[in-house]
Amino acid sequence: MIASVRGAVLSIALDRVVVEVGGVGLAVRATPATLATLTRGQDAYLATTLVVREDSLTLFGFGSDEARDLFELVQSVTGVGPKIALALLAVFTPDELRQALGSGDVTALTRAPGIGRKGAERLVLELRDKVGVLPGTGARPAAGPTVLWRDKLVEALTGLGWTAKQAGDTVDTLAEDVHDPAVRNGDVGVLLRRALALLGGKR
Known part of the structure; x- marks a missing residue:
């Protein structure tokens, strides 16, 4: 697994950034809040995870290891893929997501695009006892200009x-x-x- 990338930011798009690592430009999907912390031409560090599908290899990047770990964890729930996992982390900071899952706040979880009440209840049921063991502080990335x-x-x-x-x-x-x-x-x-x-x- 590609656990992290560090390098110069070549370009920033709506939903991804291209980071040059060893002369290779890696396209990394990320949340809007994470992308807002990056600047073209400056070095960036992102915690990453590689999602492998039959027809694609997609790299996802995050501002902290904890955010990456949560992204991977929520996908262990049936019916939750990378798109929904990324939407959850676009709406919530890692601490907020852990709190919502741990406290069973179904209403809050439904604020994320693609999450209905049944999906939120399933997330709580399967992850409530798991979110407390994740590492990291959940610090929020700095804002953009x-x-x-x-x-x-x-x-x-x-x-x-x-x-x-x-x-x-x-x-x-x-x-x-x-x-x-x-x-x-x-x-x-x-x-x-x-x-x-x-x-x-x-x-």
């Missing part, structure tokens, strides 16, 4: 399946609170979770 947070948030939301109008309206709602530190600092990770909470209530 303030000036870019609106565009990055809209891109992240549309990438998760919301329409451009839904994403834009939600971002506008968040931006109205100009005194909010997350808005002033462009904290994409925090704002993304807030946006998904708002949108989750409109399903």
